[in-house]
Amino acid sequence: MRRNCSSRMKFLCVTLIFFVFMDSQSECLKVVGPAAPLLAVAGEDLVLPCSIQPNTSALDMRVEWFRVDVTDSLVHLYKDQEDKNEGQILSYRGRTALSKEELQKGNASLKLSAVRASDEGAYKCLVEAKSWYDDITVNVIVEVLGTHPVITIEGYDNLGGINLVCESRGWNPKPEVWWLDREGVTLTAEDTETHRDTEGFQVKHSITVYDSGSNRFYCRLQQKHHMTERDIIISGKVFHAWKFAVFSISVLAVIFAVVFTVTITCVCQKKAIQKRLEEQEILSKKLQNDFEKERQYAEIQRQRVEDEFEKKMKHAVNVTLDADTASPKLILSGDGKQVTHGDTKQDLPDTPERFDHCPCVLGKEGFSSGKIYYEVQVSGKTKWDLGVARESINRKGKITLDPQNGFWAIVLRNGNEYSACVGSSILLSLRERLQKVGVFVDYEEGLVSFYDVESRSHVYSFIGQSFNEKLYPFFSPCNNKRGQNSAPLVISPVSE
Numbered sequence: 001m002r003r004n005c006s007s008r009m010k011f012l013c014v015t016l017i018f019f020v021f022m023d024s025q026s027e028c029l030k031v032v033g034p035a036a037p038l039l040a041v042a043g044e045d046l047v048l049p050c051s052i053q054p055n056t057s058a059l060d061m062r063v064e065w066f067r068v069d070v071t072d073s074l075v076h077l078y079k080d081q082e083d084k085n086e087g088q089i090l091s092y093r094g095r096t097a098l099s100k101e102e103l104q105k106g107n108a109s110l111k112l113s114a115v116r117a118s119d120e121g122a123y124k125c126l127v128e129a130k131s132w133y134d135d136i137t138v139n140v141i142v143e144v145l146g147t148h149p150v151i152t153i154e155g156y157d158n159l160g161g162i163n164l165v166c167e168s169r170g171w172n173p174k175p176e177v178w179w180l181d182r183e184g185v186t187l188t189a190e191d192t193e194t195h196r197d198t199e200g201f202q203v204k205h206s207i208t209v210y211d212s213g214s215n216r217f218y219c220r221l222q223q224k225h226h227m228t229e230r231d232i233i234i235s236g237k238v239f240h241a242w243k244f245a246v247f248s249i250s251v252l253a254v255i256f257a258v259v260f261t262v263t264i265t266c267v268c269q270k271k272a273i274q275k276r277l278e279e280q281e282i283l284s285k286k287l288q289n290d291f292e293k294e295r296q297y298a299e300i301q302r303q304r305v306e307d308e309f310e311k312k313m314k315h316a317v318n319v320t321l322d323a324d325t326a327s328p329k330l331i332l333s334g335d336g337k338q339v340t341h342g343d344t345k346q347d348l349p350d351t352p353e354r355f356d357h358c359p360c361v362l363g364k365e366g367f368s369s370g371k372i373y374y375e376v377q378v379s380g381k382t383k384w385d386l387g388v389a390r391e392s393i394n395r396k397g398k399i400t401l402d403p404q405n406g407f408w409a410i411v412l413r414n415g416n417e418y419s420a421c422v423g424s425s426i427l428l429s430l431r432e433r434l435q436k437v438g439v440f441v442d443y444e445e446g447l448v449s450f451y452d453v454e455s456r457s458h459v460y461s462f463i464g465q466s467f468n469e470k471l472y473p474f475f476s477p478c479n480n481k482r483g484q485n486s487a488p489l490v491i492s493p494v495s496e
Contacts, residue, residue: 029056031108031127033136040115041225042144050125050136052106061129063098063108068122068137075123076110078103091118117144117172117200144200145424146171149219149230154206159290161208162234166219169202175221177205180229182214183308184449184461209234214457227422231429309456312440312449315371316494319473322364325395327355330477336364338488341480355395363473366391371442374473375453375494379435380487382415385476386437388448391469408448408462409474410437420460428460436492443467 033050040046048065052058059081067073067089074087076096083098095113102109108127112119120142126135149168156162166177174194179187189207196202209217220229320336328346332339341359350356378384385401387409394405401407401421409421416433419425430452437459438451446465451458480486 028054029132029134031125031134031136033125033138037139037141039224040119040140040142042115042117042142044115046112046115046119046140048110048112048123048125048138048140050108050110050127050138052108052127055106058103058106058108058127059100061127063103064124064126064128065096065110066124066126068124070121078108091116115142117142120172142172143223143225144170144172145223145226145228146175146200146203146221148228149221151217151219151230151232153234157208159210161210163206163208164217164219164232166205166207166230167203168221168228170200171203171221171223172200173223174201175203175223175226177203178220178222179205179207180218180220180461180463181212182216183458184218184447184463186463187217225423227426228424229426233429309438309451310496312371312373312438312451313494313496315373315440317365317367317372317374319363319365319374319491321475321491322353322362322472324351325353325355326361327357327359329359330361332361333488337491339475339477340486340488341477343480353395355399357397358399358476359478360385360395360399360474360476362389362475366470366472367441367443368467368470369443371440373438373440373494375436375438375492376475377436377490377492378412381412381477381489382481382485383412383478384489385409385411385474385478386439386450386489387421387474388439388441388471389474390467390471403462403465407474408465410450410460418459420462422462426460430459431455434459439473441471443471 030053031050032053033048038046038048050065062077062079064077064079065075067075070089072087072089074085074089075092076088076098077084078098081100085093085096088096092112097111097113098108099111108125110123110125120140123138123140124135125138127133146168147170149166151164151166154163154165164179166179168175174196177192179189181187187207187209189205193204193206194201203221205219207217209215215234216231217234218229218231220227222228321332321339323332323336326332326339326348328348329342329344330339331342339361348354355361376386378386387401387407389408390406392406393399399405399407401409401411402423404423407421410428411419411421411425412434413419418428418430418434420428432452432455434452434454436453438453440449440451441447446463446467448462448465449458450460475489477487477489478485
């Protein structure tokens with residue numbers, strides 16, 4: 001009898017100790033997640049982080065994800081070891097998932113597929129056990145690329161300038177907007193007008209431009225992951241026509257004044273007539289001075305473009321090709337200045353430095369400061385890639401050229417289609433085919449610019465970049481297309 005009582009007391013003590021231990025463990029658990037908002041790109045997948053610390057299996061717990069800022073807010077529900085999404089918001093059907101393998105590790109992160117603009121907002125992750133619960137809030141911002149910008153001419157000013165307006169809609173969040181000239185230099189413009197509707201942000205940016213010789217202007221809109229731009233080329237004849245119109249109006253005004261003066265000579269004194277003639281002479285001199293100032297301004301702008309290009313040429317460096325990085329199908333000249341694509345793959349060691357699939361090669365000399373300039377002859381080719389690349393780029397398998405992957409490049413396709421590689425390629429409108437390309441890099445300014453050496457004009461610039469490792473000149477003659485693209489890329493000496 002005493003032995004039975006003793007056994008029961010031991011059982012009660014062990015049970016009491018177990019529950020006290022479990023309660024103390026529950027009090028130590030907490031749910032953690034990101035403090036900063038998550039930035040998602042529309043159309044891509046997103047993981048909303050949520051986990052238990054210290055790591056504890058959540059397989060037998062209740063995990064609920066819901067929206068904080070909407071009614072009927074259920075996004076995903078897991079309980080009794082299975083998903084129960086009967087009350088889920090319709091727009092999330094088939095797009096949410098929790099991993100049981102990760103739940104076993106205490107990870108209750110939610111995968112959200114094919115992110116939409118309507119997914120932006122605050123989400124709550126609630127994890128609940130029998131004797132404990134905790135939650136965190138995760139904020140999501142969805143980045144949506146707006147419409148391609150539209151540039152329109154809205155009027156003229158009295159000094160011969162033309163008023164341009166750049167408009168785009170459907171952005172989220174609000175993009176940065178710049179006007180650039182042909183050299184990639186930011187122009188001073190009016191403040192951006194911004195409105196928000198159900199489709200997102202609508203932006204409108206105005207500027208007054210004057211005849212500068214090149215007369216090519218860019219409107220660029222940019223977010224963290226998206227960038228798009230549109231250019232407009234205004235013929236010098238348009239500026240001249242407007243100046244002629246201003247002059248004609250002034251001349252007509254002078255003629256009218258003279259006729260009026262002659263008409264009233266019959267009733268006015270000679271002194272009054274003389275005074276009016278003097279006023280007309282002053283006006284005529286003012287008009288002449290204004291036209292002379294416009295002519296001088298146009299000449300200064302043309303000379304500025306010429307001077308800027310010559311300054312960049314003064315940073316010329318000697319570039320040679322690095323055979324140790326060349327794809328096995330590339331043929332390099334003995335002096336390391338020319339590269340072509342061959343039909344036969346050479347038997348070369350597959351080192352980490354060598355491109356194994358794409359027909360690419362890097363320059364031998366890298367740089368991590370200062371400014372450099374070099375020129376590459378591209379005449380006779382129908383396809384090529386040129387630019388600079390980070391030292392740590394991927395050199396194996398298929399390669400995507402864009403700044404996020406460590407490439408700042410422009411390319412030629414189909415003989416006459418030029419593009420800048422910025423994720424979604426930007427088509428470049430050039431008046432003439434490029435025969436020789438100048439490449440300029442300012443490491444500290446984060447600038448990579450490309451030039452048409454023959455016309456001494458600007459082609460495209462990557463601005464505001466951030467470099468934190470060595471950069472190398474990058475070349476790809478591309479496939480020779482059975483002789484159609486067999487001409488070499490040639491690193492040319494720079495002659496000022």
